[in-house]
Amino acid sequence: MADFLIRVEGLRYVYGAGSEAPVEALKGVDLAVPRGEWLALIGHNGSGKSTLAKCLNALLLPTAGEVWVKGLNTRERAHWLTIRQTVGIVFQNPDNQFVASTVEEEVAFGPENLGLPPAVLRERVDEALEISGLTALRQANPHSLSAGQKGRLAIASILAMRPECLILDEATAFLDPLAREAVLELLGRLHQQGMTLIMVTHHMGEAALADRIVALAEGRIALEGDPRAFFADEAALRRLNLSAPAAVAVAAGLRERGVALPPILTERELVEALVNVKERLWAR
Amino acid sequence: MAGYEGLRYASLGQYIPLDSPIHRADPRVKLVGAALLTIAVAIATTYSANLLLFVAIFALLKWARLRARDALLSVRPALAFILLLAAMQLLFYNGPEAQTKVLVAWGPLRISVASLRVVAVSLVRFVDLVFLTSLLLNTTTASALTYGLERLLAPLDALGLPGHELSMVGAIALRFIPILGEALETIVQAQASRGASLGGRSRWQFLQNARRMAALIVPLFVEAYRRAEEMTLAMQARCYRGGRGRTHLIRYRLNRGDYAALGASVLLFGGILVGQYIAHWP
Amino acid sequence: MSKHRPTVTRQEKALAVASERAIRRVTTAGLLLAITLLLVFTTIGMFPVPTPAGHATIAHIPAIIGGILEGPLVGLLVGMGFGFASFARATIPMFKDPLVAIVPRLFIGVTASFAFFAVRRASKPVLAILLAVLLGFMLLFSWQMAGTILWLGITWGVLSVAGAAFLFWWMRREDVQVVALGIAAAVGSLTNTVLVLSAAVLRGYIPQEAAWGIGLTHGVPEVIASGIITVAVVTALRQIGSRWRRARL
Numbered sequence: 170m171a172d173f174l175i176r177v178e179g180l181r182y183v184y185g186a187g188s189e190a191p192v193e194a195l196k197g198v199d200l201a202v203p204r205g206e207w208l209a210l211i212g213h214n215g216s217g218k219s220t221l222a223k224c225l226n227a228l229l230l231p232t233a234g235e236v237w238v239k240g241l242n243t244r245e246r247a248h249w250l251t252i253r254q255t256v257g258i259v260f261q262n263p264d265n266q267f268v269a270s271t272v273e274e275e276v277a278f279g280p281e282n283l284g285l286p287p288a289v290l291r292e293r294v295d296e297a298l299e300i301s302g303l304t305a306l307r308q309a310n311p312h313s314l315s316a317g318q319k320g321r322l323a324i325a326s327i328l329a330m331r332p333e334c335l336i337l338d339e340a341t342a343f344l345d346p347l348a349r350e351a352v353l354e355l356l357g358r359l360h361q362q363g364m365t366l367i368m369v370t371h372h373m374g375e376a377a378l379a380d381r382i383v384a385l386a387e388g389r390i391a392l393e394g395d396p397r398a399f400f401a402d403e404a405a406l407r408r409l410n411l412s413a414p415a416a417v418a419v420a421a422g423l424r425e426r427g428v429a430l431p432p433i434l435t436e437r438e439l440v441e442a443l444v445n446v447k448e449r450l451w452a453r
Numbered sequence: 454m455a456g457y458e459g460l461r462y463a464s465l466g467q468y469i470p471l472d473s474p475i476h477r478a479d480p481r482v483k484l485v486g487a488a489l490l491t492i493a494v495a496i497a498t499t500y501s502a503n504l505l506l507f508v509a510i511f512a513l514l515k516w517a518r519l520r521a522r523d524a525l526l527s528v529r530p531a532l533a534f535i536l537l538l539a540a541m542q543l544l545f546y547n548g549p550e551a552q553t554k555v556l557v558a559w560g561p562l563r564i565s566v567a568s569l570r571v572v573a574v575s576l577v578r579f580v581d582l583v584f585l586t587s588l589l590l591n592t593t594t595a596s597a598l599t600y601g602l603e604r605l606l607a608p609l610d611a612l613g614l615p616g617h618e619l620s621m622v623g624a625i626a627l628r629f630i631p632i633l634g635e636a637l638e639t640i641v642q643a644q645a646s647r648g649a650s651l652g653g654r655s656r657w658q659f660l661q662n663a664r665r666m667a668a669l670i671v672p673l674f675v676e677a678y679r680r681a682e683e684m685t686l687a688m689q690a691r692c693y694r695g696g697r698g699r700t701h702l703i704r705y706r707l708n709r710g711d712y713a714a715l716g717a718s719v720l721l722f723g724g725i726l727v728g729q730y731i732a733h734w735p
Numbered sequence: 736m737s738k739h740r741p742t743v744t745r746q747e748k749a750l751a752v753a754s755e756r757a758i759r760r761v762t763t764a765g766l767l768l769a770i771t772l773l774l775v776f777t778t779i780g781m782f783p784v785p786t787p788a789g790h791a792t793i794a795h796i797p798a799i800i801g802g803i804l805e806g807p808l809v810g811l812l813v814g815m816g817f818g819f820a821s822f823a824r825a826t827i828p829m830f831k832d833p834l835v836a837i838v839p840r841l842f843i844g845v846t847a848s849f850a851f852f853a854v855r856r857a858s859k860p861v862l863a864i865l866l867a868v869l870l871g872f873m874l875l876f877s878w879q880m881a882g883t884i885l886w887l888g889i890t891w892g893v894l895s896v897a898g899a900a901f902l903f904w905w906m907r908r909e910d911v912q913v914v915a916l917g918i919a920a921a922v923g924s925l926t927n928t929v930l931v932l933s934a935a936v937l938r939g940y941i942p943q944e945a946a947w948g949i950g951l952t953h954g955v956p957e958v959i960a961s962g963i964i965t966v967a968v969v970t971a972l973r974q975i976g977s978r979w980r981r982a983r984l
Contacts, residue, residue: 266687277702625765
């Protein structure tokens with residue numbers, strides 16, 4: 170068996186089980202995430218993607234089915250600390266995640282909960298601040314940071330627990346393009362260093378950066394594949410009411426009008442391909 | 454409405470970043486000292502004890518490089534009311550020893566030795582406590598306060614009481630005041646844009662006022678509960694499990710000066726007790 | 736790999752829920768305390784009433800709501816925060832005394848909580864009898880007061896009768912849950928008024944007669960406002976709570 174960091178088998182999750190109006194959010198999901206993968210989880214509101222993310226680090230326990238992290242079952246209470254330390258999760262609104270009144274103490278909160286000795290805490294905090302580029306702001310009040318800095322701080326405070334996998338639950342949803350760029354740049358660096366990333370997102374351009382995309386619809390996996398294959402399946406995308414990233418859509422439109430283009434995924438690829446086309450036209 | 458202006462800056466810890474021995478002191482010592490002095494002020498009923506306390510507190514204020522005028526600025530709007538209350542107390546006081554020695558009598562009004570003392574003491578006490586509040590809050594950051602509180606409450610944890618949780622509640626509250634302040638501003642603006650008038654509330658239309666108030670307060674509570682829910686998840690995700698097994702990045706160590714300060718406040722407290730109840734100071 | 740088990744055992748589930756609930760209690764208390772401080776340190780917590788002081792407070796409402804929704808411990812905590820804040824904020828000598836500003840406030844959320852859990856499941860006839868007993872006490876008290884200050888006694892008496900009549904009409908109309916909320920809010924608010932004024936009288940800040948007057952002019956509007964706002968807030972939170980469960984997918 171390959172080295173899977175997270176394995177999900179037949180996962181079902183019901184909100185308000187036993188109440189008058191139970192809502193089934195996940196209806197049987199199977200998923201395996203290999204170490205070092207960058208996975209994008211997409212789907213519409215209510216598709217169950219956030220629920221799935223919360224099941225991956227024991228914030229929610231399966232109603233049925235199993236979730237294993239590093240071979241540890243999330244049902245075992247004794248493993249929660251290890252599981253939550255291994256799989257860190259960053260939520261949408263940083264303001265609702267910050268506990269402390271300085272950046273440095275905010276980053277220290279997770280490791281402090283793990284009960285690490287002060288010297289190790291200091292080392293972890295310095296390291297996480299360094300990676301996220303917040304060292305100069307260590308004494309600042311988290312509330313006074315810019316949106317992009319808040320986003321990076323939220324990630325840094327998870328990094329300080331030295332996780333093996335980072336889940337971003339729509340953590341870039343409210344960021345302006347510049348701040349989003351800064352956060353994505355940080356994620357790219359982490360991925361290169363071998364961090365497993367799971368990104369829950371609405372943004373197709375972001376999803377295109379991943380190694381693999383999984384689309385959820387009505388609590389089931391509806392479509393999955395690497396970005397090129399994923400966005401090439403236009404019929405399936407239309408059925409799921411998902412749109413391809415702008416670059417992919419533009420390329421498809423051009424092909425329809427008879428422009429010969431190689432497979433396109435990102436804006437940069439599109440620009441390069443168009444420059445090529447232009448040069449070919451000039452040469453002719 | 455003046456009250457909505459600058460809401461986002463409303464905060465309890467009006468920390469004034471200066472450098473003084475009081476600023477540098479250990480937050481635990483400051484909390485214990487402030488508590489002891491507050492109790493001392495509250496129980497001091499004699500002239501001598503109050504004079505001693507006032508001198509001590511004023512000296513501390515100077516030592517912290519704070520200005521008495523700034524500290525008293527916050528009570529200026531209420532000055533007329535305070536004086537009115539003092540005058541009423543002076544004239545109508547009828548406590549247990551009110552009949553002692555009447556200095557001035559005019560119809561039903563009388564000023565006695567006892568009423569004079571009660572008024573003088575309560576005014577001095579008030580000023581003392583205003584100074585003490587500034588002394589603590591202007592020289593201590595919010596996180597230092599939380600830390601001090603948590604350390605001081607640690608013995609409660611051993612007894613199974615939620616000492617750590619208590620300080621955590623305080624920390625979360627301090628963090629969310631500006632955020633909820635902003636949320637409230639948004640709510641006020643949203644309602645104003647829908648044509649709800651907030652200004653010019655007549656005090657006689659008090660049922661309407663209560664209802665209008667509810668229209669502001671209900672969304673505020675909803676917002677707070679939504680944030681509490683997210684905060685709960687985020688704390689769980691960061692392995693929070695209460696105070697047990699938690700360590701701290703920043704540690705304070707008590708130095709000789711801290712012990713001296715602690716000793717001095719205990720001494721002062723004890724002195725007031727002995728002086729007032731055993732030596733019967735005037 | 737662990738062995739396959741289809742469902743969580745009940746014991747495990749209880750453990751998981753308990754710890755989450757403990758954290759939630761901390762965060763909720765923190766947010767309620769933040770609202771309290773916001774109300775105390777700005778003028779939003781004041782609302783205009785036709786009395787000499789010109790305003791009554793609603794800053795004790797988070798303590799009441801904490802007591803009702805999260806239990807007496809959270810109510811106590813938020814009330815304590817209210818006390819410390821009003822002590823730190825005080826602009827008149829009376830509230831610069833911890834015995835007046837802090838100690839009475841500890842009980843606001845606690846009594847509200849106990850009142851809520853006591854009457855939550857009561858039937859309407861029981862509530863009506865309780866109301867009648869309360870009215871009896873109020874009239875007795877008015878009679879006694881009329882002996883010393885005639886007009887104040889008469890005012891109290893008239894107000895008690897009017898209040899009881901209104902409550903009776905309201906109870907017939909509303910759901911028991913709503914009535915329970917209203918009663919809990921009133922109890923919490925009265926706890927604040929009565930204990931603060933008693934402490935102020937005992938410590939010699941105000942004469943007893945003045946306390947009765949203040950109780951009338953501040954206590955009554957505060958009880959009514961607390962009732963309206965508490966019912967509105969708790970009902971809204973309950974509705975939204977069930978909607979969130981659906982939206983959180």
